[in-house]
Amino acid sequence: MEKQVLGGLEWRVNVPDGTSELPAPERSYYCKPWLALKGLVGGLVARVLKFLEKAWALAVLEPKKVIHGIKVGIALSLVSLFYYMRPLYDGVGGNAMWAVMTVVVVFEHTVGATLCKSINRATGTFLAGLLGIGVHWVASQSGEKLEPVILGISVFILASAATFSRFMPSVKARFDYGAMIFILTFSLVSVSGYRVDKLVGMAHQRLSTIAIGTSLCILISMFVSPIWAGDELHRLIHGNMEKLAESLEGCVANYFKDNQSGHPSEKDNSNKTQAYNCVLNSKATEESMANFARWEPAHGPFNFRHPWKEYLKIGALLRNCACCIEALSGCLNSEMQATEHLKEYLKEASMAVCSHSCNVLRELSMSVKTTTNSSKLQLSVGEMNFALQELQNALKSLPTQLILQQPLADESNENKSTTTKERAPPVIGVIPLATLVSLLTEIAARIEETVDGVVKLAELAEFKASNEEKIAQNQSASKDQSSDNPSCEAEP
Amino acid sequence: MEKQVLGGLEWRVNVPDGTSELPAPERSYYCKPWLALKGLVGGLVARVLKFLEKAWALAVLEPKKVIHGIKVGIALSLVSLFYYMRPLYDGVGGNAMWAVMTVVVVFEHTVGATLCKSINRATGTFLAGLLGIGVHWVASQSGEKLEPVILGISVFILASAATFSRFMPSVKARFDYGAMIFILTFSLVSVSGYRVDKLVGMAHQRLSTIAIGTSLCILISMFVSPIWAGDELHRLIHGNMEKLAESLEGCVANYFKDNQSGHPSEKDNSNKTQAYNCVLNSKATEESMANFARWEPAHGPFNFRHPWKEYLKIGALLRNCACCIEALSGCLNSEMQATEHLKEYLKEASMAVCSHSCNVLRELSMSVKTTTNSSKLQLSVGEMNFALQELQNALKSLPTQLILQQPLADESNENKSTTTKERAPPVIGVIPLATLVSLLTEIAARIEETVDGVVKLAELAEFKASNEEKIAQNQSASKDQSSDNPSCEAEP
DSSP states (O other): OHHHHHHHHHHHHHSOSSOOSOSOTTGGGTTHHHHHHHHHHHHHHHHHHHHHHHHHHHHHHOHHHHHHHHHHHHHHHHHHHHHHSHHHHHHHGGGGHHHHHHHHHHOOSSHHHHHHHHHHHHHHHHHHHHHHHHHHHHHHHTHHHHHHHHHHHHHHHHHHHHHHHTTSHHHHHHTHHHHHHHHHHHHHHHHHTTTOSOHHHHHHHHHHHHHHHHHHHHHHHHHSSOOOHHHHHHHHHHHHHHHHHHHHHHHHHHHHHHHHHOOGGGOOOOTTGGGHHHHHTOHHHHHHHHHHHTTOOOBTTBOTTOOHHHHHHHHHHHHHHHHHHHHHHHHHTSSOOOOHHHHHHHHHHHHHHHHHHHHHHHHHHHHHHTTBOOSSHHHHHHHHHHHHHHHHHHHHTHHHHHHHHSOOSSSTTOTTOSOOSOOSOTTTTTHHHHHHHHHHHHHHHHHHHHHHHHHHHHHHTTOBOOHHHHHHHHHHHHHTOOOOOGGGTTOO | OHHHHHHHHHHHHHSOSSOOSOSOTTGGGTTHHHHHHHHHHHHHHHHHHHHHHHHHHHHHHOHHHHHHHHHHHHHHHHHHHHHHSHHHHHHHGGGHHHHHHHHHHHOOSSHHHHHHHHHHHHHHHHHHHHHHHHHHHHHHHTHHHHHHHHHHHHHHHHHHHHHHHTTSHHHHHHHHHHHHHHHHHHHHHHHHTTTOSOHHHHHHHHHHHHHHHHHHHHHHHHHSSOOOHHHHHHHHHHHHHHHHHHHHHHHHHHHHHHHHHOOGGGOOOOTTGGGHHHHHTOHHHHHHHHHHHTTOOOBTTBOTTOOHHHHHHHHHHHHHHHHHHHHHHHHHTSSOOOOHHHHHHHHHHHHHHHHHHHHHHHHHHHHHHHTBOOSSHHHHHHHHHHHHHHHHHHHHTHHHHHHHHSOOSSSTTOTTOSOOSOOSOTTTTTHHHHHHHHHHHHHHHHHHHHHHHHHHHHHHTTOBOOHHHHHHHHHHHHHTOOOOOGGGTTOO
């Protein structure tokens, strides 16, 4: 019986609903610590389970990350195996520890990051070792009293200078890790210089173990299901274009959907519409990916000197677009509401601008994705501008309607107003629509800037010609006719 | 003579103006490689000089970074000294290298980051050492053949799992470095387990050297001109508020300044107006600072459990504002221009909204900066909303003017138009102003959200009462009168 009660109480402690206080405190006098312990363990287990659940969700969502973990495991096991083999062990010596350390520290998620860290580590170690041995030789020549002073001062100056240099943007972007390794190696070499005489031999061993570690990392990261930083950046950029198109479409469609349903609460504020947030927050990722991509050799459609900087520019232009879409979505969801008939009047033209803008974005995305010059891009841009012109024309012919349906403030009782149910203040009802038009215009302008950015990227990265272009070129070659740029033919 | 010519040529090679080709090629036949070398060295020297110049500029701009470099130098020199002292050296053994390594790796720019890395390093090493020794003991009990298999598999599994866990957001934010050190130590312990028998002794030595290194780092970073991550975050947030106020003011003032000067090119597109870009790009810094600030002990006005997360929320709200200001500045600089008399008509009301919005932002900034409840905050918010109402009222009374000055499209020759010089299409001229009003309304709404965020922060962080509040409280206490919230008295 007592045990059953305890069992029941255990459950009540584990459930965090505030009812864990016991109704009979005198009876549970002995089991309180036991219960507290149980609760603690239960809470811990629940947290661990929750953590594992999250980890599983992440693993399912991004299996690449699991593969990366397995790759690191393989590399470390290989190094251990290498260390275990006596003949090699005798060759490399107790410094084999450095190979293990190199693998752990250098193996990064993308090939570019691994290469960057490997090269930084190797050159940092080499330069600092050279300098350390030099300083150590100078110190040893200058007598026993001066030796520690020279070493101490040189460590102080070099460590301070190298640490400060890590704040320089140019160093931070490419050689941050190298500077740290430089400080580390220099300090170790000069400090160990107090004891060890065979500095050169030690340096040789150290470098060879680092070479083993880094080459193992580079090989595994490049040949076992490689994750290229360039690929990731490329995917991020064209994915962001898709996202912008989605959220622009969703945002405008939501606004005009009200019309039919009449329930603003039914609006589809789903993740798709909020996708611009991802774009706004992608700056840091883009920059680090572009930094790492520069270290990568040619892979897939990318050469060694692929213009990664252009991606950063396009990313910035996309963030500009996203900013505008964010403001648009804010303004459309605000309290000021447009007069219904005006909304209906501009609906078609606005939707047209929106869908043509989205077309351009999707065309851009496809062009970047397939690294192909899009034949339809200029056509789409033309259509977008034409739709924008139509929208502005629609607005220009608006006042007549506006005045026909709204009584003037001064001449309030004239019989110009045929529909009397519309009674919103005249201009207030136009404001949201004017904002919509203004922001759509601005978004279209920014999309055009992005088009320019992509065109420049296509030039620099030598995108493939599209099928239509190829056919056109073949035709013109076979007919010996000179044709102008075929992709511009459909400009309005 | 030859030397003089060479000297002259040297200069020409160093100047990068494309004139370095020699007018007399037959004479310089011998000195070409020499010149190339000189040019190379000259270029290198120029680059180094440029780098040093930039470094100097950075040092002048942010002397804190120089101080950080010097602090690292001091810490490393101290560790070297420590290592140099024989008695201590005999105690800690050859592992003293780990103290140097710890200092180099753990010493970060802010106190919080140093603490975070120190604690991560210590706990990671401790846990992994414990687990490594345990696994090693199990392996050694299970026979010579199974031993390497067990060790290899355990290294593989733990390294894979720990590497994967570093991708989990919760781990990445706080324990990223600890996970890496865990993998490193576990691999080293189990691999060295093949050779070293005195594992426990080694572990003890390792931990003590790490303790020496970390405590030295923590002491120096906390007591020698400390840089607190919390302080930096705090400064970033209230600085961003100032920047938003500046750029909003500049943006609207620029728009209406056109009126007088008539030259759009004269607009003041200076850094101040573009300050919102800093705000848009500050997300990554804010997040890392908030992460590090959580590790910091109480300092200045901040307790140990200061609500740093609220700063992140306020930061996000400020970025929302910045987005809107960005869109506003884009729309105002676009091609569509408002009719001049309309612009003039709305100028005063718009400027009032803008200046009151800026007042609220500055009030918020001051409140956060001084960690004081602002007595004028609610008053300013009230004024802002009142000005907004005025602006909307001004717009409501607009149609009369609009129609009086614009001929209708259908009845084009009526004599309603008193001023004939204004001939812009009727509604097109309103669009930019409607957009301005709409975006100003949206910005004001977002500023109000920020106010709520700051009020919540003030509650959680227990901001000091303002002087006015104190006086009011004293008065009410002395007169024994009950007064309502004195800072809300001026709500419209």
